[in-house]
Amino acid sequence: MSREFTDMRASYDTLFEKTKSVIQQDPYSGHLFLFINKNRHSIKCLFYDGTGLVILAKRLEKGLFSKINPFFRGEVTLTAAEFALFFEGANLEKRFIESPPEIKKTSLKNNSFPMSQELQE
Secondary structure, X not given: OOOOOOOXXXXXXXXXXXXXXXXXXXXXXXXOEEEEOOOOOEEEEEEEOOOOEEEXXXXXXXXXXXXXXXXXXXXXXXXXXXXXXXXXXXXXXXXXXXXXXXXXXXXXXXXXXXXXXXXXX
């Protein structure tokens, strides 16, 4: 998600460049990159589907898209469920304050679920 507001007249080339320069990601990665306008009533998404760039746009008839907490300094990444809520206009402001930290997976012996005696070690 871009932290900079985006003019909704922007098309493929502009969003492609903003993905590289502002979000600092590879536009060909297959990820969906989200851009929002200053009034927060319109968004555009850019992604590469393997054959070309795709733009998805939405303008809310009522309400605004959720504001991103300005005190959250990390990279803004939404899960598929969070994106679906955001896309419908749900309020996700507190998500960036109260979300628990991601649990990093550790390698397990034989990549299997630990047995009870392994948990006690």
